[in-house]
Amino acid sequence: MSDPAEIGILLYPRAQLAAIHGLTDLFQVASRLAAGGEAEARPALRVSHWQEGPDSGAIERVFDTHPGWPGRPGILILPPSLGAPITPEAAAAPARWLSARQAEGATLCSVCAGAFLLAETGLLAGRTATTHWTYTETLARRFPDVRVDTDRLVIDDGDLITAGGLMAWTDLGLKLVDRLMGPTVMLKTARFLLVDPPGREQRYYSSFAPPLQHGDQPILKAQHWLQATGARDVSLAAMAGRAGLEERTFLRRFRKATGLKPTEYCQQLRVGKAREMLELTSRTIDQVAWDVGYEDAGAFRKVFQKVMGLTPGEYRSRFGTARGKTIRD
Known part of the structure; x- marks a missing residue:
C-alpha cells in the first residue's frame, strides 16, 4: 500500500496562523472523506509544518499528523502574511531550503505575500505569478524578472502554484485536493466546509500535474x-x-x-x-x-x-x- 501524499506548510516569520491551521484542517477533512469515514483506514494525506530552528537555523519539522512515518513533503505551501512581505535577509535560509526541495521534485505553492518568499528562491524568474492585489507594484519592483498578474486568483504552473488574496488558501487547498485525490473528493470537501468551488466539478478544469518526484x-x-x-x-x-x-x-x-x-x-x-x-x-x-x-x-x-x-x-x-x-x- 502506498504512503499518503505529504503536504508541508512552512511557518516563516509573521505567517498567518489562520491559514496554516485552516489548510491543515482542510487537508485532514479531505483525507477523512477520501477514506469514507473509516477510522482505521490509511490516510490519503499527511500534513506537516516546518520552521527554521531558533538555534540551528535549519528548517525542521515541528508538527506532523503522522509523526514517525518516513518520507518528505511532495508539496510545500508558503501561507499568507499579515505583516509586511518577508525581507531578503529573513528569507535567505528558507529560500535555500525551498530551492533544494524543488530540485528534488517538490511542488512549491504560495498564497498572498507568500509569493515574496517564493520569489526569493529565484524560481519565479520568467514565470507568471499572482499575489494580493495591493502587492502588485511591490512584487514587480522587487522582482522585475517575474511576470506579475494579480487579475488571477490562482496560477497553476505545474511545479509552482501561486494564489492571490488572504483567503485564497481555500482555493489553493481545494486545487491541491483535486490534484491529489480527484474532483469527487474535492467537491465533498468543499461541501463539508461550505466553500463554493465554482466550475471545479467540470473535468475540463483539471490541470496537467507533471510528475516530478520520480528521482531522475x-x-x-x-x-x-x-x-x-x-x-x-x-x-x-x-x-x-x-x-x-x-x-x-x-x-x-x-x-x-x-x-x-x-x-x-x-x-x-x-x-x-x-x-x-x-x-x-x-x-x-x-x-x-x-x-x-x-x-x-x-x-x-x-x-x-x-x-x-x-x-x-x-x-x-x-x-x-x-x-x-x-x-x-
Missing part, C-alpha cells in the same frame, strides 16, 4: 526547463542537451519518469497555457495557437481537441470569462 535528476532538470519556457520552440536535441543525455537515452528515461513521450508532455504544457488564454482573454484562436508555440493553427486545434475532448472554440464558449478584453502584444 537529469529528466527533472529538463522538466523544469520546459515548464519555464512553456515548451516553446523546443526540440528533442535541446531537451536531451538540457538533461545532459544522449537522445535515445533521454527518450527512454523521460518516458519512464513521466509516463509520456516528450512530444506528448510538451503538448500538455502548451494546451495548459492555451486554456488560460481561452478562459481569460479575447485573443483569437489563431493568436492563441501562435502564442503557445504553434505556427499551424489547424495543428493546434487538433492537439487541443485530442487533449481536452473539446475544440478551442467549444472550450471558450463553456469556460471563457473575458468580456471584450483583449491582451495586446
